[in-house]
Amino acid sequence: MDYIIIKFLNNFLTKFFYLDVLVIFFADFFIFFIPFLIILVYLLKRKNIKPIILKIVVGVFITGFLNYIITEIVQRLRPFVLYEDIIQLSRFFSIAPTDFSFPSDHTAIAFVIAFLVYYQWKNFGKILIIISLLIGISRVIIGIHFLTDILAGIIVAFVVSLLIHKIFIFKNIKDKSN
Numbered sequence: 051m052d053y054i055i056i057k058f059l060n061n062f063l064t065k066f067f068y069l070d071v072l073v074i075f076f077a078d079f080f081i082f083f084i085p086f087l088i089i090l091v092y093l094l095k096r097k098n099i100k101p102i103i104l105k106i107v108v109g110v111f112i113t114g115f116l117n118y119i120i121t122e123i124v125q126r127l128r129p130f131v132l133y134e135d136i137i138q139l140s141r142f143f144s145i146a147p148t149d150f151s152f153p154s155d156h157t158a159i160a161f162v163i164a165f166l167v168y169y170q171w172k173n174f175g176k177i178l179i180i181i182s183l184l185i186g187i188s189r190v191i192i193g194i195h196f197l198t199d200i201l202a203g204i205i206v207a208f209v210v211s212l213l214i215h216k217i218f219i220f221k222n223i224k225d226k227s228n
Contacts, residue, residue: 052196056129056136059191063137070139077188080181081156084163091174102170105214109162113210117155120206126152130193138193153202154195157186161207169215 063070088106092099128151130138160182168175186200 052198053129053133055197056190056193057133059187060129060136060193062191063139063193073188073191074139076184077156077192077194080185081160084160084178084181088163088167088178097171101218102167105166105170105218106163109166109207109210109214110159112214113158113162113207114155116206116210117153117158117203120153120202121150124152125150126196126199128194129196136193151195152199153206154186154189154199155203156189157182157195157200157203158207160185161204162211165207165211166214169211 063073085106088102089099092102128138130136161179164175164178164182167178182204186195186203189195190197190200
């Protein structure tokens, strides 16, 4: 099933130049704009950014660590390495990478940030979740992840963000009682 989905999405590549550029931008680069977008929006709305920055730093660290452990256990090859008919259209992978694809780091990081913002600021969090979905799907389209890699990244991000959110709520309740 994973192969059928990636093959269908991957077939759109190299047919429309501007679509290729847009997909590459979301898949490879947009994740680096998310922190700047968060800072900009928080400052423009005059919201206190310190609590969310701490949560994001902790969330990204834990998510990266968990993804590393899962990746080393599963060791799933990337789609374009497994299947010759999958077009790989990523600037970062001009040759077959030595790393594995499961779960997607880009997707997990984007989603842990989006979920943590969502818990604090629902409307902006929804926008970041949509952006995170675009990042994940783009990584399938360009042939460097299977859909299940993306789903696993979302699950890791959700679990980590929920734990961090609950820990910070518990810490705030404890601090107020002292």
